[in-house]
Amino acid sequence: MKILVLGGSGLVGSRFLELKSVEFDLVSPIHSEFDLLEFDSYRENITQINPEVVINFAAFTNVDQAEEEKDNPDGVVYKLNVLSPKNLAEAARELGVHFIHLSTDYVFDGTKTKPYLEDDVTNPLSWYAKTKDLGEKEVLNSGSDYTIVRIEMPFSAKFDKKKDLARIFLDLLREGKEISATNDQKVTPTFVDDGIEAISRLAAGKVKGIYHVASTNHTTPFDFARILAKEFGLNEDLVQGLSFEEFSKTRPAKRPKDSWLSVEKFEHEIGKKILNTVEDSIGEFKKQSE
Numbered sequence: 001m002k003i004l005v006l007g008g009s010g011l012v013g014s015r016f017l018e019l020k021s022v023e024f025d026l027v028s029p030i031h032s033e034f035d036l037l038e039f040d041s042y043r044e045n046i047t048q049i050n051p052e053v054v055i056n057f058a059a060f061t062n063v064d065q066a067e068e069e070k071d072n073p074d075g076v077v078y079k080l081n082v083l084s085p086k087n088l089a090e091a092a093r094e095l096g097v098h099f100i101h102l103s104t105d106y107v108f109d110g111t112k113t114k115p116y117l118e119d120d121v122t123n124p125l126s127w128y129a130k131t132k133d134l135g136e137k138e139v140l141n142s143g144s145d146y147t148i149v150r151i152e153m154p155f156s157a158k159f160d161k162k163k164d165l166a167r168i169f170l171d172l173l174r175e176g177k178e179i180s181a182t183n184d185q186k187v188t189p190t191f192v193d194d195g196i197e198a199i200s201r202l203a204a205g206k207v208k209g210i211y212h213v214a215s216t217n218h219t220t221p222f223d224f225a226r227i228l229a230k231e232f233g234l235n236e237d238l239v240q241g242l243s244f245e246e247f248s249k250t251r252p253a254k255r256p257k258d259s260w261l262s263v264e265k266f267e268h269e270i271g272k273k274i275l276n277t278v279e280d281s282i283g284e285f286k287k288q289s290e
Contacts, residue, residue: 002027003203004051006036006088007058011159012102012151016057016196018158023200027051037079039087046091053203054092055100056085059132063106064252066128081131082138089142098145098206100199105152105188105214107133110256115188115218117262118150118210125254136210147202148210149195152261155281156192157288165189166285169225173234183222183241186258188214191281193288194274201270211270212261215278227279231286 001024007013008028017028027049034045036058046054060066060080069075073082085101092099106129107122124133139146155166163171166189172179190213198213219227222241229236244257263275276284 001025001053001204002049002051004028004046004049004054006034006054006056007102009161010057011154011156011162011164012192012195013055013057015156015158015192016055016199019193019196020200024203036084037076039083042087042091043094046095046097051097053098053100053206054088055102055199055203056088057102058084059102060128063126063128063255066131067126067253070127077127077131081128082134085135086138086142089139089144089146092146093142093144096145098147098203099139099142100147100149100203101135101139103136103148103150104129104132105150105259105261106256107136107150108256108259110259112258115186115260115262116212118212118265125256128253129256145206145208147207149199149202150210150212150261151190151195152214152259153187153189154192154195155189155285157285158192165221166224166228166282169228170232170289173225173229173232173238176235177238179225179239180242180247181221181225181239182244182247183220184257185220185244186218186260187221187224188218188260188263189224189278189281190214191276191285193284194276194281197274198266198270201274205270207270211266212263213266213275214261214263215281216263216267216275217277218260219278224278224282227282231282232289
């Protein structure tokens with residue numbers, strides 16, 4: 001199966017190329033070959049590559065920086081997160097190609113007392129979140145054969161360009177520095193390798209719908225950091241608790257508090273033992289870090 005991978009230089013996309021190049025015929029054009037801001041070229045570029053599936057890993061993901069373009073439909077954030085998936089989905093529909101689009105837990109407002117289901121009502125709080133929500137809606141309304149995959153707090157041992165939360169915490173712990181992490185916030189971090197396996201199953205089956213892909217249990221950033229410390233034999237006492245309210249005062253963009261995702265739908269429809277617990281994922285993360 002030939003798959004066109006867009007955003008192949010990012011945290012998730014680069015690992016997808018690394019892990020799945022044998023299983024699939026992967027094509028990941030560089031920026032000069034496929035400019036995601038040149039919407040008019042999408043159809044021609046996809047036609048030339050002739051894939052069965054297009055996976056869009058590309059997005060503007062800096063939540064705080066995105067606030068600088070708030071309510072600006074001409075900004076890069078809006079173009080990458082709304083207009084790009086809109087035009088990709090429409091091109092995919094016209095060409096009869098399955099379209100997979102990555103999204104985020106941030107489409108929710110984080111007020112739910114149980115993990116979010118795929119069909120729960122979205123209520124984004126920041127400009128980044130609003131653009132991701134609008135991007136989802138454009139895909140849903142495109143008439144394309146689509147899959148939307150929502151992930152949360154992705155972490156990987158294998159990406160050097162940008163540190164995710166796990167590696168930021170790990171660096172601080174190794175330096176013997178204190179960490180302040182929220183202890184009243186429910187999250188379901190996505191280990192990138194698990195996410196890629198899940199996306200591969202969805203791509204191979206051209207499965208239509210929205211799916212949550214995250215850990216099978218929830219944690220708090222505080223507990224996540226302590227599990228990391230314990231797994232790596234570092235000082236757990238360096239991890240200090242912080243309320244979500246206090247944390248929020250230090251950030252320009254509003255964030256959802258409990259944006260935990262339910263993976264029941266994925267496990268019921270696609271399979272179990274693909275996604276793992278937070279503890280098992282951190283164990284695998286450690287093995288890959290050695």
